[in-house]
Structures are given as C-alpha cells and as structure tokens.
Amino acid sequence: MEYGSLVDIGTNPLGIIRKLNNARDTFAERELFEKNRQRLQDVTTGTNETKVAEIIKPEDVSFVAGGLVMAYPRFSIEYFVGGGQVKLIQQPSFYFLSHKQAALFYVPNTNWEQYTPVSWRKALPEVPVASQKKETEAAAR
Numbered sequence: 001m002e003y004g005s006l007v008d009i010g011t012n013p014l015g016i017i018r019k020l021n022n023a024r025d026t027f028a029e030r031e032l033f034e035k036n037r038q039r040l041q042d043v044t045t046g047t048n049e050t051k052v053a054e055i056i057k058p059e060d061v062s063f064v065a066g067g068l069v070m071a072y073p074r075f076s077i078e079y080f081v082g083g084g085q086v087k088l089i090q091q092p093s094f095y096f097l098s099h100k101q102a103a104l105f106y107v108p109n110t111n112w113e114q115y116t117p118v119s120w121r122k123a124l125p126e127v128p129v130a131s132q133k134k135e136t137e138a139a140a141r
C-alpha cells in the first residue's frame with residue numbers, strides 16, 4: 001500500500017476498512033500469481049498433463065498435430081503435450097512473442113507442418129541469395 005493511498009482514506013472508518021480490505025485482496029492476488037508462476041516454471045518435460053492442469057487450468061488450449069498446446073499467456077509460458085505428457089516447454093510463450101515482436105515468426109511460404117524444434121530450418125522456404133539481393137535493391141528504390 002502506498003503513502004498516497006493512506007492520505008486518500010480520510011477519517012471515515014468505513015473508508016479505512018475498505019482501503020485495508022482492498023490492499024489485502026491485492027496482496028493475496030499477487031501472492032497467488034507468484035505461487036502459480038513458480039509452480040508452472042517447475043514443470044519439466046515428461047510431467048503428466050493432469051498435474052499441469054492441477055496447478056492452474058490453461059488459459060488457452062490449441063489442438064495441433066500430435067497433441068495440444070496448453071497456453072498460459074498471463075504467465076508467458078506454453079506446454080506442448082502429446083500422449084498425456086509435456087513434450088516441449090516454450091518460454092517466453094509464442095503468444096507473448098507474437099504480440100511483442102509480430103514479424104519474428106512470419107516468413108512467406110513456410111511449411112508449418114515441418115516447423116518443429118528439431119527441423120524448423122527445413123520448414124523455411126529456400127530463397128536464392130541473388131533474389132534476396134534484387135529484393136533489397138528494389139525496396140531501396
């Protein structure tokens with residue numbers, strides 16, 4: 001609670017109680033957020049999907065080939081789950097990165113089915129060096 005908040009209370013006993021109650025609620029929310037954030041960061045590959053969901057229900061679920069993505073945008077972390085177990089952990093989350101650096105993941109004609117942690121370079125289209133130079137020169141004009 002800030003000093004400025006105390007000045008705004010006034011002498012009304014109900015105002016004092018309300019202000020203290022709001023401060024307590026804010027503190028409790030912050031503590032719960034930190035507790036859940038730490039528990040989510042402690043998840044490792046191989047963790048059971050149910051155990052992750054018991055920490056806190058996912059804020060978003062996307063069904064993809066081979067499994068699903070349990071996303072927690074508020075905590076900036078995502079889990080790829082296949083066969084009931086966490087296979088990959090992405091932090092910061094793609095959701096976070098795509099909203100902070102939208103152009104980071106966009107490449108025209110990307111083969112998204114091959115876009116995996118192991119073979120992501122194969123997913124990108126091959127662009128001859130000469131055509132890149134021409135595009136750069138054309139853009140400069």
